Amino acid sequence: MKSFLAASAAVLTLIATASADWVIEAKIESPQMNTGTIMKVKGDKIRADITSGPAGALSSIMDSSTGDSITLLHAQKMAMKSTGDQVKQAIEMAKKYTGQAAGATTVKPKATGQKEKVGEYDCEIWTWADGGTSAKYWIASNHPQAAVLKDLEKKMRKTALGASQVGPDMSEIAGVPLKTETEANGSKTTMSILSVKEAPVDAKDFEAPADYQAMAMPTFPAAPAGK
Numbered sequence: 001m002k003s004f005l006a007a008s009a010a011v012l013t014l015i016a017t018a019s020a021d022w023v024i025e026a027k028i029e030s031p032q033m034n035t036g037t038i039m040k041v042k043g044d045k046i047r048a049d050i051t052s053g054p055a056g057a058l059s060s061i062m063d064s065s066t067g068d069s070i071t072l073l074h075a076q077k078m079a080m081k082s083t084g085d086q087v088k089q090a091i092e093m094a095k096k097y098t099g100q101a102a103g104a105t106t107v108k109p110k111a112t113g114q115k116e117k118v119g120e121y122d123c124e125i126w127t128w129a130d131g132g133t134s135a136k137y138w139i140a141s142n143h144p145q146a147a148v149l150k151d152l153e154k155k156m157r158k159t160a161l162g163a164s165q166v167g168p169d170m171s172e173i174a175g176v177p178l179k180t181e182t183e184a185n186g187s188k189t190t191m192s193i194l195s196v197k198e199a200p201v202d203a204k205d206f207e208a209p210a211d212y213q214a215m216a217m218p219t220f221p222a223a224p225a226g227k
Contacts, residue, residue, distance in 0.1 A: 020148075020198050021040070021041065021042045021198065021199060021200050021201040022040070022041040022145075022148060022152075022196065022197065022198055022199070022201075023038065023039070023040055023041075023196075023197050023198075023199045023201065024038070024039040024040075024041070024193060024195070024196050024197075025037075025038055025039075025193075025194045025195045025197075026038075026039065026191055026192060026193045026194055027190075027191070027192045027194060028050065028189070028190070028191050029189070029190040029191075029192075030187065030188065030189040030190070031187055031188075032053065032054050032187075033050070033052060033053040033054065035050050035051055035052045035053060036050075036051065036194075037049060037050045040201045040205055041152060041201070042201045042203065042205075042206065044063055044064045044065040044155065045061070045062070045063055045064075045203075045206040046061070046062045046063075046064060046152070046155070046156070047059060047060070047061045047062075047205055047206055048060045055073060056073065056074065056075040056076075057073075057074040057075060058071070058072065058073060058074065059071070059072040059074070060072075061205075061206050061207075061208075062156075063206075064155040064156065066083075066084050067083070067084020067085070067087060067088070068081070068082065068083050068084055069081075069082050069084075069087055070082075070206075070207075070208050072208060072209075072212065073215075077209075077211060077212045077213060078212060078213055078214075078215045079208035079209070079212040079213070079214055079215065080214075080215045080216070080217055081208065081214065082217045086217055087217075107128065107129070107130040107168065108128075108168060109126045109127065109128040109135075109137065109168045109170065109173065110126060110127055110128070111124060111125075111126050112124075112125045112126065112127055116138060118138045118140065118178040118179045118192065119178070119194075121140040121142060121143055121178060122140065122141075122142065123138035123139055123140045123175075123178060123179070124138075124139050124141070124175070125137070125138055125139075126139055126173065128167065128168045130168075132184060132185065133167070133182070133183065133184040134182075134183050134184075135167055135168075135180060135181065135182045135183070136180070136181040137170065137177040137179070137180050138177060138178050138179040138180075139173060139174075139175040139176065139177055139178075140175050140176055140177075140178045141174055141175035142175075143175070143176055143178065143196075145196040146175065146176050148196060149176040149193075149196065150171065150176060153170065153171055153176075154171060167182070177193075178192065178193045179191070179192045179193070
């Protein structure tokens, strides 16, 4: 699930106008999973679906205006609803428990001067590293939905999920990442955007199914002394 969230956080780069709905198809590769993911965007609502992973089929629904979220575990027919404040508190507790420093990184990404194609798009390769985490980005400057992808990145940073991710703010870089490789704790996660399409999205996709049972948000034990 961690890899899914991180990758989601990486694939979550989109939206154009308030009236348009968007569907983004991507691929996630990591030691924990090798699967496709579909992201749907309607206004401030964002939904990411994966068909397989450590927890099975999983969906994450977020409201970027409030920070509220719903996690759907499809095999168990469970729905975990959380307010933005609840999620932020859980993230801060997890950081204290693991000893992870809070706050955004100040280390800036660097252009390597190297170029490589991702699909049909020419990309410039950027790198970033801070502590035990590093990343590599394939940045396309000529993607037709660049404005859409840039806007979603900004929306995601307003959510608790976006705020929980370790990595640089890429919004100041011209172009958008079509492929991202992130390495942390000896594990590599690769996310590649395959397509970005404008298409109608049903508002019901951002609600928990009526037959799903509500579940409580997990709690974390008190942080060990010295954390």
